[in-house]
Amino acid sequence: MSHFTLSQMAVTVPVSSDFSATRSVFKVSNLNVRDKSWAPVFTLDMKAKNYGSRRNHNVICMSVQQASVPKVNVSPLELENPTEPPLNLHKPKEPYTATIVSVERLVGPKAPGETCHIVINHDGNVPYWEGQSYGVIPPGENPKKPGSPHNVRLYSIASTRYGDFFDGKTASLCVRRAVYYDPETGKEDPSKNGVCSNFLCDSKPGDKIKITGPSGKIMLLPEDDPNATHIMIATGTGVAPYRGYLRRMFMESVPKFKFGGLAWLFLGVANSDSLLYDDEFTKYLNDYPNNFRYDRALSREEKNRNGGKMYVQDKIEEYSDEIFKLLDNGAHIYFCGLKGMMPGIQETLKRVAEERGESWEEKLSQLKKNKQWHVEVY
Ligand code: FAD
Numbered sequence: 526m527s528h529f530t531l532s533q534m535a536v537t538v539p540v541s542s543d544f545s546a547t548r549s550v551f552k553v554s555n556l557n558v559r560d561k562s563w564a565p566v567f568t569l570d571m572k573a574k575n576y577g578s579r580r581n582h583n584v585i586c587m588s589v590q591q592a593s594v595p596k597v598n599v600s601p602l603e604l605e606n607p608t609e610p611p612l613n614l615h616k617p618k619e620p621y622t623a624t625i626v627s628v629e630r631l632v633g634p635k636a637p638g639e640t641c642h643i644v645i646n647h648d649g650n651v652p653y654w655e656g657q658s659y660g661v662i663p664p665g666e667n668p669k670k671p672g673s674p675h676n677v678r679l680y681s682i683a684s685t686r687y688g689d690f691f692d693g694k695t696a697s698l699c700v701r702r703a704v705y706y707d708p709e710t711g712k713e714d715p716s717k718n719g720v721c722s723n724f725l726c727d728s729k730p731g732d733k734i735k736i737t738g739p740s741g742k743i744m745l746l747p748e749d750d751p752n753a754t755h756i757m758i759a760t761g762t763g764v765a766p767y768r769g770y771l772r773r774m775f776m777e778s779v780p781k782f783k784f785g786g787l788a789w790l791f792l793g794v795a796n797s798d799s800l801l802y803d804d805e806f807t808k809y810l811n812d813y814p815n816n817f818r819y820d821r822a823l824s825r826e827e828k829n830r831n832g833g834k835m836y837v838q839d840k841i842e843e844y845s846d847e848i849f850k851l852l853d854n855g856a857h858i859y860f861c862g863l864k865g866m867m868p869g870i871q872e873t874l875k876r877v878a879e880e881r882g883e884s885w886e887e888k889l890s891q892l893k894k895n896k897q898w899h900v901e902v903y
Contacts, residue, residue: 633798656744660737754856763862793837
């Protein structure tokens with residue numbers, strides 16, 4: 526590190542024109558800086574073909590953060606200026622018409638169900654902060670109110686405010702297709718499939734989409750202390766806001782937010798084919814071993830210590846001593862995903878607290894009072 530300081534090192538290089546991203550990974554050619562060999566691999570969830578004009582732009586800024594890990598330049602940095610998050614810029618009566626950039630299946634063939642990564646071009650007109658949600662109004666008529674549009678469905682935004690192309694013009698969603706199976710026959714009944722999730726997962730580049738929002742303040746990433754600890758618990762698509770946080774922490778070069786704390790992600794899914802954004806998270810693990818921890822609970826593949834299915838709360842229990850200590854020291858804890866995840870988690874936390882001779886009720890009310898406790902389940 527004798528040649529340069531952390532903040533001095535910034536080199537802009539053109540992104541390789543070979544941009545044929547599959548499953549979120551593309552490479553840029555090796556770069557040699559003052560005898561240091563660089564072999565950066567960036568992750569980008571996009572099929573850049575649909576956003577062709579970005580291909581040859583200089584978007585990558587190498588900045589030496591830790592062990593020569595390159596970060597990506599983002600713009601416009603004015604998106605950092607507001608002191609309050611944008612809220613409900615577009616209401617259901619006047620939604621913004623955006624355009625689908627890409628739809629990518631995120632899961633492998635053995636995953637039960639389908640989850641898609643959907644990039645939406647809002648042209649900078651629906652800015653948002655990490656942890657917020659967009660509303661989507663699917664096309665068609667509300668069956669309960671003939672003549673009226675469908676109700677808004679909310680989706681957590683899975684990108685940072687700069688979007689997957691780092692230019693502040695897109696937002697990404699992580700959507701699980703809601704499929705209905707008849708409980709008696711076990712057969713799929715397409716007439717009862719979820720309206721909006723199927724519209725989103727079936728949409729094609731260029732399709733128009735009506736969006737509202739952004740909304741939500743509960744899951745905003747507190748940035749007053751860049752060295753804070755953030756414990757993120759997700760089941761399935763609940764990982765969406767954390768993908769945004771983690772890209773901001775580890776992928777993007779954001780002068781105003783230089784993360785030096787600990788981010789610890791617990792992700793619960795059915796099996797390894799169901800993992801979401803695993804390439805990105807694994808890369809952070811390699812690049813920032815002191816700042817990132819990543820624990821996965823694969824319910825249909827792994828057993829917990831009692832021989833039952835491995836759920837996210839079993840992983841929490843495994844690390845409960847550390848988690849409780851981190852909470853005592855001011856860590857933020859976030860929960861996002863299906864509603865059904867909370868009772869099991871709360872039970873586990875309560876049991877652990879009691880084993881430690883603490884009252885969970887008191888601890889929880891303290892965490893809430895200190896604004897350390899963030900829950901968004903649906
Ligand atoms: P709907 O059409 O609303 O149907 C709902 C369910 O009912 C479906 O499972 C459908 O199969 C079933 N159904 C339909 N008709 C019948 C019938 N006649 N009888 C019985 N069942 C029936 N989801 C994500 O995938 N990703 C996210 O990041 C995400 N974030 C969210 C954030 C927030 C804050 C909230 C509140 C929700 C979030 N959701 C997210 C959930 C999302 O808003 C939708 O609820 C979800 O996609 C289902 O909407 P849909 O229009 O596809 O289904």
